[in-house]
Amino acid sequence: xxxxxxxxxxxxxxxxxxxxxxxxxxxxxxxxxxxxxxxxxxxxxxxxxxxxxxxxxxxxxxxxxxxxxxxxxxxxxxxxxxxxxxxxxxxxxxxxxxxxxxxxxxxxxxxxxxxxxxxxxxxxxxxxxxxxxxxxxxxxxxxxxxxxxxxxxxxxxxxxxxxxxxxxxxxxxxxxxxxxxxxxxxxxxxxxxxxxxxxxxxxxxxxxxxxxxx
Numbered sequence: 001x002x003x004x005x006x007x008x009x010x011x012x013x014x015x016x017x018x019x020x021x022x023x024x025x026x027x028x029x030x031x032x033x034x035x036x037x038x039x040x041x042x043x044x045x046x047x048x049x050x051x052x053x054x055x056x057x058x059x060x061x062x063x064x065x066x067x068x069x070x071x072x073x074x075x076x077x078x079x080x081x082x083x084x085x086x087x088x089x090x091x092x093x094x095x096x097x098x099x100x101x102x103x104x105x106x107x108x109x110x111x112x113x114x115x116x117x118x119x120x121x122x123x124x125x126x127x128x129x130x131x132x133x134x135x136x137x138x139x140x141x142x143x144x145x146x147x148x149x150x151x152x153x154x155x156x157x158x159x160x161x162x163x164x165x166x167x168x169x170x171x172x173x174x175x176x177x178x179x180x181x182x183x184x185x186x187x188x189x190x191x192x193x194x195x196x197x198x199x200x201x202x203x204x205x206x207x208x209x210x211x212x213x214x
Contacts, residue, residue, distance in 0.1 A: 001024070001025070001026050002025050002026070002061055002062065003025065003026045003027075003028070003059055003060050003061045003062070004017070004020045004025050004026070004027045004028070004060050004061070004062050004063075004064060005027075005028050005030065005055075005056035005057050005058070005059040005060025005062070005063050005064070006027065006028065006029045006030060006056055006060070006063075006064040006066055007030045007053050007056055007057060007063065007064065007065050007066065007067060007075050007076070007079050008029070008030065008031075008064070008065070008066035008067040008075070009029045009030065009031035009033065009036065009037055010066065010067075011138045012066045012092055012133070012138045012141070013029055013064070013066040014029070014037070014040050015138040015139070015141055015142060016064055016066065016092070016133065016138075016141060016142070017029050017040065017044070017048070018040070018043070018044065018142070019141065019142035019143075019172055021044050021045075021047055021048055022142070023171055024047075025047070026047045026049070027044065027047065027048055027049065028049035028050065028051050028055065028056045028059040028060065029048075029049070029050055029051075029056060030051055030052055030053040030054070030055065030056030030057065030079065031050060031051075031052070031053075032052070032053075034050045037050050052078075053075060053078045053079040053080075054078065054079050054080045054083060056079065057079035057080055057083035057084055058080070058083045060087070061087065062087065062088050062090065062164065062168075063084055063087050063088065063089045063090065063127075064089075064090045064092060065089055065090065065091050065092060065093055065120075065129075066092045066093070067093060068093070068096070069093040069094050069095045069096055069109070069116050070095075070096075070097075070098060070109065072091075072093045072116060072120060073119070073120065073123060076120070076123075076124055081124050081126065081127070084124065084126065084127040085126040085127065086126065086127070086128070087127055087128065088128050088130060088158075088160075088161040088164050088165065089120075089127045089128060089129045089130065089161075090130055090132050090133065090165055090168075091116075091117050091120065091129045091130060091131050091132070091134070091185075092132065092133045092134055093116055093117075093120075093134065094108075094116065094134050094189050094192040095108045095109050095110040095115070095116040095189055096108060096109075096192065097109040101196070101200050103201075104196070104197040104198075104199075104200035104201040105193055105197060106192065106193045106196055108189070108190065108193070110186075110189070112186060113186070114186065115182075115183075115185035115186045115188075115189050116185070116189060117129050117131050117155075117182055117185035117189070118182055118183065118185060118186070121157065121182050128156065128157070128158035128160070128161035129156055129157075129161075129182065130154055130155070130156035130158075130161050130162050130164075130165045131153075131154055131155050131156060131182075131184075131185045131188050131189070132152055132154045132165050132169060133152070134188060134189060134191070134192055135152070135153060135188065135191035135192055135194075135195055135208075135209060136150070136152075136195060136208050136209075137195070137199075137205055139205070139206075140206070140208055141172065142172050142173070143172060143173040144173055144174075144208060146206075146207075146208060148210055149173060149174065149175050150174060150175065150208035150209060150210050151174065151175045151176070151177050151208075151209050151210050151211040152169050152174040152175070152176055152177070153177045153179055153188045153191065153209070153211075154166070154169070154176060154177070154178055154179065154188075155178070155179045155180055155181060155182060155183075155184035155185050155188060156181070156182060157181045157182045162178060166178070175210075175211070177211045191209065195207070195208075195209070
C-alpha cells in the first residue's frame with residue numbers, strides 16, 4: 001500500500017489527506033498540534049495517522065509539503081531532509097507574503113526570476129520536488145465539481161516524480177499541463193494570485209483554470 005506523509009495539518013493538508021484516504025492510501029499528517037486533527041483521524045479510520053513532521057516524512061513513500069510558504073524551508077528542516085531523500089515531494093506551497101492583498105492582488109516574497117520551489121530544490125537537492133495543487137483552493141483539490149475537468153499546472157526536474165504526481169492528479173479529477181522543469185514554478189506560483197482575485201473582490205471562489213488546446 002502506498003503511504004503518504006503530509007508535512008502540515010491545515011485545511012489543505014487535511015483535504016488532500018482525505019483525498020488520498022478515499023483512494024486507499026495510508027496517510028500520516030505531520031503536526032505540532034495533534035489535538036486539532038482528532039476529527040480528521042476519526043473520519044479517516046485505521047489508515048489515517050497523526051505524527052510529527054519528522055514522523056510523517058519518514059512514514060511516506062510520497063511526501064506532500066503543505067505549509068505556509070514563509071515556513072516551507074523550516075518545515076523541511078524539522079521533518080529531516082534525510083527522511084526525504086529520493087522521494088517525490090508534492091509542493092503545494094506558494095510564496096505569499098504576510099501582507100494584505102492590494103485591490104484583490106496578493107503580494108509574493110519572490111520575484112519573476114525565482115520561485116519558492118527553486119529555493120527548496122536548491123536547498124534540498126536529494127528530494128524530487130513537483131509543483132502541484134498550488135493554483136486552486138482546497139475545496140476544489142479533490143474531484144472538483146465543476147462544469148468541465150479543470151487543468152492543473154505542474155513542473156519539476158525529475159520525470160519519474162512527475163509521472164507519479166500525474167497519476168494522482170488524474171485520479172483526483174484533473175487534466176495535467178506539464179510545464180517542464182523546476183524553473184517553470186516562476187510562472188505557476190503566481191497563478192495563486194490570479195485565482196484569488198475573484199474571491200477577494202467578489203467573494204467568488206468556485207473556479208479553476210482550464211488550458212484549451214487546438
